[in-house]
Amino acid sequence: MSIEEIAVIGGGLMGSGIAQNAAESGKKVKMIEVNEDVGTNSLASIKKQLDRKVKKERITAGQAEQAHNLITLETEIEKVEGVKLVIEAVPEELSIKKKVFSELDKYADDDAILASNTSGLSIAAIGSSTSRPEQVIGFHYFYPVPVMSLVEVVPSIITSQSTVDTMYEFAQSINKHPVKCQDYPGFLVNRLLIPMVNEAVYCVMEGADPRDVDNAMKLGANHKMGPITLADFVGLDVLLATMEGLYEGFKDSKYRPCPLLTKVVESGNYGVKTGKGFYHYDENNKQQGAAI
Secondary structure, eight states, X not given: OOOOEEEEEOOSHHHHHHHHHHHHTTOEEEEEOSSHHHHHHHHHHHHHHXXXXXXXXXXXXXXXXXXXXXXXXXXXXXXXXXXXXXXEOOOSOHHHHHHHHHHHHHHSOTTOEEEEOOSSSOHHHHHTTSSXXXXXXXXXXXXXXXXXXXXXXXXXXXXXXXXXXXXXXXXHHTTOEEEEOOSSTTTTHHHHHHHHHHHHHHHHHTTOOHHHHHHHHHHHSOOSSOHHHHHHHHOHHHHHHHHHHHHHHHOOGGGOOOHHHHHHHHTTOOBGGGTBSSEEEOTTOOEEEEOO
């Protein structure tokens, strides 16, 4: 089944990026955001991003205008009617996502696929809130969506093969590289990456300088960004929540969040977004030196 029009639920950073990527690939997009002000700001942000690409000569002005015109803003979830793919991009809480999928089940076409952009929540649990779990699938983009080429395709144990095949075809049509993941906490990228960052925090807790930890991985493993700096940019609160999700999901001590990570988050220092994490940051998010 070829997908030429989609609906995106949520107009935040991920939702707007998903909408922009699809529109740049020639897809019609209904961006559904119940808060009209948020939706309006998202459209303005998308236009700004497209104009920036024009200035950098990555696309033409005509292509930017065409992509922007393919996106329409809606404020009612009922507007999902008529599309064959709905992609949810609401906050990363299972109760919120299940409520959204229950609503989508009422209004989406019977043959529509319902996809979640969750970064690690159970697709089986999300699908259980619908009458069509075989058409529910994880479709996890990476930030910033228009730039990052990977997408994790995550079927539950109930998701049909035809749904998987359609999402692979759709991923390729929007210039993304799909990788299939099993429906376990963290999927592939976060399951590998986040524990590595958590282990780096253990090194700091044991006395290592954050700058030495970062330089070790940049110079010894050819990472573009050191794990402690990455933690600050991801958000230490997000990192902690992800580790807690892995720990609860697998009940395995190897996923236990580092106690130092917990203490830093409890202090209200989340990294770049608060100006202080394991490093200090100025108003332009430029690193000013170690804070711990």
